[in-house]
Amino acid sequence: MDLEDEGYISDDTASVVSGRPMSVVSYNSSRDSAGYLRPHAGRTFNVMNPMYMLPADESEWGRLDKQHAMLLYLCQGLYEAPDLVKRALKPDPYGRQKMVLDVGTGGANWAMAMAQEFPHVEIVGTDLAPDTKRPLPENCRLEIDDARCDFSHYYNQCDVIHARSVANGIPDYEAFIHEMAQCLRPGGVALLVEGDFQMLNENKQPQAMAIGYGGPGQSWWQRVLFEAYHLMKRNDSSMDAGYMLDTYFRRNGSFENCGYARKWVNIGAWGHAETAEQTQVRHKVGELMRKNAIEFLNSLRPLLSGRYEQDVIERFIGGANKELSELSVHMYARWHYVWGTLKYDAPEERPDPYILNFSEFPEPWPAPDIIGTREDETLWKWAY
Numbered sequence: 001m002d003l004e005d006e007g008y009i010s011d012d013t014a015s016v017v018s019g020r021p022m023s024v025v026s027y028n029s030s031r032d033s034a035g036y037l038r039p040h041a042g043r044t045f046n047v048m049n050p051m052y053m054l055p056a057d058e059s060e061w062g063r064l065d066k067q068h069a070m071l072l073y074l075c076q077g078l079y080e081a082p083d084l085v086k087r088a089l090k091p092d093p094y095g096r097q098k099m100v101l102d103v104g105t106g107g108a109n110w111a112m113a114m115a116q117e118f119p120h121v122e123i124v125g126t127d128l129a130p131d132t133k134r135p136l137p138e139n140c141r142l143e144i145d146d147a148r149c150d151f152s153h154y155y156n157q158c159d160v161i162h163a164r165s166v167a168n169g170i171p172d173y174e175a176f177i178h179e180m181a182q183c184l185r186p187g188g189v190a191l192l193v194e195g196d197f198q199m200l201n202e203n204k205q206p207q208a209m210a211i212g213y214g215g216p217g218q219s220w221w222q223r224v225l226f227e228a229y230h231l232m233k234r235n236d237s238s239m240d241a242g243y244m245l246d247t248y249f250r251r252n253g254s255f256e257n258c259g260y261a262r263k264w265v266n267i268g269a270w271g272h273a274e275t276a277e278q279t280q281v282r283h284k285v286g287e288l289m290r291k292n293a294i295e296f297l298n299s300l301r302p303l304l305s306g307r308y309e310q311d312v313i314e315r316f317i318g319g320a321n322k323e324l325s326e327l328s329v330h331m332y333a334r335w336h337y338v339w340g341t342l343k344y345d346a347p348e349e350r351p352d353p354y355i356l357n358f359s360e361f362p363e364p365w366p367a368p369d370i371i372g373t374r375e376d377e378t379l380w381k382w383a384y
């Protein structure tokens with residue numbers, strides 16, 4: 001995609017770094033970013049991909065900082081499968097430059113931390129609208145790129161490719177996995193991470209959402225997520241990518257040494273782990289997740305405001321804010337991780353798309369208790 005033709009950027013922003021072919025443009029100036037952004041409902045959004053309806057501004061980067069810190073605690077590091085990642089990023093005996101691609105890099109937290117951990121590796125973060133104000137390590141650069149398009153400018157170049165929490169800007173997540181596979185060199189590592197919009201209750205069962213004016217055991221936070229899930233899904237976002245991550249990844253057929261981890265994060269500092277030390281980590285993770293959730297409410301406000309009256313939004317978001325601030329409902333969020341290395345004989349063709357059949361889901365998904373209610377009829381008649 002040529003952004004200059006689209007009038008988004010000026011000539012002097014295009015450049016070539018390290019002699020590598022580049023997706024679109026590499027930049028580090030806050031001046032350039034104005035062309036990629038638009039104001040909407042009091043926040044700032046990317047201009048390229050209308051299906052990605054979360055902001056790209058200072059507040060959002062602050063939220064993502066907390067989410068990044070939370071995930072660092074959760075994984076005890078930047079990535080799963082450390083043996084595979086470290087092997088793939090070992091300096092090449094023949095001097096070939098090793099390279100990591102972070103797709104949907106956002107505030108570039110992961111990309112910058114990888115650049116520090118692997119100073120001999122070139123780290124590229126791509127995004128619709130990355131944070132351009134942070135000073136980057138020398139071996140890290142950011143590019144504007146829409147991951148809905150093909151990645152042919154990176155085919156067969158990457159030693160590690162990572163994408164975390166990008167599914168709501170991706171219409172066909174299986175095609176996305178296939179493109180990522182094309183970017184890897186044989187033996188290179190794919191790392192994918194997605195969260196769910198379905199929260200779990202203390203017993204790790206689907207959390208009931210608040211209906212009407214709410215009731216005991218019901219959650220407004222789950223209600224906001226339910227609304228956002230459907231609004232984003234209606235925009236074609238891959239909202240089930242987290243839940244389906246392992247299935248999609250294995251079906252692709254390009255990877256070996258595959259692994260899958262499902263992690264539960266308590267929202268807020270509640271509950272105990274086996275040891276005092278583990279309880280402390282659990283509470284730190286929970287507190288970061290709670291703060292992330294409170295800020296996420298504001299990030300979702302513009303999305304909801306396109307669809308609901310102000311008083312309905314205030315009921316939903318105000319209720320969720322109070323609930324999260326008082327920690328009145330104990331819930332878990334769930335994160336999904338997959339990884340694998342590209343086979344030496346990986347197939348070039350992608351498999352036929354997986355036909356999602358909700359009856360195969362082992363648990364109700366997403367919180368279905370609103371479907372068919374009166375509230376459903378009034379709020380949802382526009383939806384499908």
Ligand SMILES: C[S@@+](CC[C@H](N)C(=O)[O-])C[C@H]1O[C@@H](n2cnc3c(N)ncnc32)[C@H](O)[C@@H]1O
Pocket residue numbers: 046049052056064068103104105106107108109110126127128129130145146147148163164165166168169170
């Ligand atoms: C929730 S943020 C996560 C950022 C980062 N991966 C992290 O974990 O901190 C999602 C990011 O993905 C980017 N994104 C979403 N859809 C995209 C697409 N189609 N192409 C490129 N970037 C995309 C967004 O612009 C946003 O910065």
